[in-house]
């Protein structure tokens with residue numbers, strides 16, 4: 553079939569159609585595709601059927617490493633730890649947090665390499681397409697009040713607490 557897939561526009565937070573072969577983008581479904589064919593496109597289930605709540609809210613505790621997109625933070629001008637070290641550090645925090653939302657906010661405030669540390673790690677509400685994909689997927693997979701396993705994005709390694 554065609555090389556079309558459904559993506560989300562991060563600037564508009566709405567779905568669009570992208571042809572991976574021609575690199576063409578369309579706001580509306582490509583002509584010539586039946587309803588069934590559109591529904592079967594990669595990404596259609598996730599972005600077209602609206603099976604994800606419009607927005608979620610989460611806090612996170614980020615530990616950056618030398619491979620992070622921006623290996624610097626309010627805490628440390630030049631972050632040189634390895635990803636493996638960052639994971640070990642985060643495992644220690646996860647153990648200390650032990651499922652407590654209060655402990656999560658406390659440790660995020662002191663230890664998170666994200667500027668959201670100043671608000672207990674709270675990122676506020678966000679919609680599909682606004683945060684890095686692994687972070688978004690991990691958040692949507694959580695129930696409200698649940699804390700994620702360690703997840704990795706281009707920014708570093710995170711623990712996520714879904715709050716809404």
Ligand SMILES: O=C(N[C@H](Cc1nc2ccccc2[nH]1)C(=O)O)c1cc2ccccc2s1
Pocket residue numbers: 612614622665666667668674675676683684687705707
């Ligand atoms: O991207 C941010 N901060 C980056 C680190 C980072 N990378 C992230 C990737 C996914 C989710 C949160 C993330 N925070 C930085 O400080 O280098 C954000 C900070 C804040 C603060 C308040 C609300 C949203 C955001 S998003």
